[in-house]
Amino acid sequence: MLLTSSRKWHTTAASNDEAGARKLVDWMCAKAKAAATECRVILEATGVYHEIVAQAFHDYGCEVVIANPKRVRDYAKGKGLLTKTDKVDARALALYGSEGDELVAWQPAPPEVRTLRALQARLDALVQDLQREENRWEKAQATHTPAAVRESLQRCLIALRAERERLLRAIDDHYDQHPPLKRERDRLKTIIGIGDISAHRLLSLLRSRRFQSARQASACAGLIPIEHQSGTSVHKRARLSKQGDPRLRATLYMAAIVAARHNPPLRKVYLDLISRGKAKMAALGALMRRLVHIAFGMLKHQSDFNPALVSKQA
Numbered sequence: 001m002l003l004t005s006s007r008k009w010h011t012t013a014a015s016n017d018e019a020g021a022r023k024l025v026d027w028m029c030a031k032a033k034a035a036a037t038e039c040r041v042i043l044e045a046t047g048v049y050h051e052i053v054a055q056a057f058h059d060y061g062c063e064v065v066i067a068n069p070k071r072v073r074d075y076a077k078g079k080g081l082l083t084k085t086d087k088v089d090a091r092a093l094a095l096y097g098s099e100g101d102e103l104v105a106w107q108p109a110p111p112e113v114r115t116l117r118a119l120q121a122r123l124d125a126l127v128q129d130l131q132r133e134e135n136r137w138e139k140a141q142a143t144h145t146p147a148a149v150r151e152s153l154q155r156c157l158i159a160l161r162a163e164r165e166r167l168l169r170a171i172d173d174h175y176d177q178h179p180p181l182k183r184e185r186d187r188l189k190t191i192i193g194i195g196d197i198s199a200h201r202l203l204s205l206l207r208s209r210r211f212q213s214a215r216q217a218s219a220c221a222g223l224i225p226i227e228h229q230s231g232t233s234v235h236k237r238a239r240l241s242k243q244g245d246p247r248l249r250a251t252l253y254m255a256a257i258v259a260a261r262h263n264p265p266l267r268k269v270y271l272d273l274i275s276r277g278k279a280k281m282a283a284l285g286a287l288m289r290r291l292v293h294i295a296f297g298m299l300k301h302q303s304d305f306n307p308a309l310v311s312k313q314a
Helices: 018-032 051-059 069-078 086-099 111-142 147-177 181-186 196-206 214-220 246-262 264-275 280-301
Strands: 041-046 063-067 225-229 234-240
Touching: 018 051, 041 051, 041 086, 051 063, 063 069, 063 086, 069 086, 111 147, 111 181, 111 196, 147 181, 181 196, 181 280, 196 214, 196 246, 196 280, 214 280, 234 280, 246 264, 246 280, 264 280
Parallel strands: 041 063
Antiparallel strands: 225 234
């Protein structure tokens, strides 16, 4: 759905691929009587299904905004659009884009970062499959499982373990082919508590978008505190927003536990929070956010971890 500067509505349909994007750009420019570089395109984040057309619109010169579906839906309800259909959703998206002066234009991640993310996602899926097969093998050993089933499980385990090693080598080879990316990974690993996996995920986060501040990166990772209070009677405990990639947060949680024990300046931050009455989980959440802030600063200034620069205040 198109909303022109003259506040006129136009609708059409197209396929979710590069050809469909080209059709929409031509149609949009004709209806709006404007060049592609003068148009803003609003897309909802739909897993990976929006990526091809987002890239195509960006290549044509449009300003592309990837909107959070929940925010768009909340905006629609605020406008009184309670019905949910494709047509209503399209109208809400167009209105959201026309009134959102603070919307940030989407920028595609560099190719080497996209490849790293794809390799890591495949490795994550494989590790999950391997864990399920290992659980089945453990149960098979504890029960009277037929020999044919045991052999099948063993063949699957051998194949999955071999593929896991192949993917790990592919990730290492990818870093070798991109020395700047490898230097940034090694730089992040100078933080006590950050290992290979957490460095992969932090790089995927911090190099996939052009964050203006460490707070923006923390918000994207779902690590900013959300408060809920009203007057003097409603005062709920603050909680993390938990938006974004849950695997990143799970990895940072383990990194925060290690840092709280073995990274002296971060351990001091953790103990200070505990002494001020913070619950242990809340203190670990603050440490997770601090790790993102530190990583953001290190990549921004291209410097290794400096314990003296860790702030005393949480």
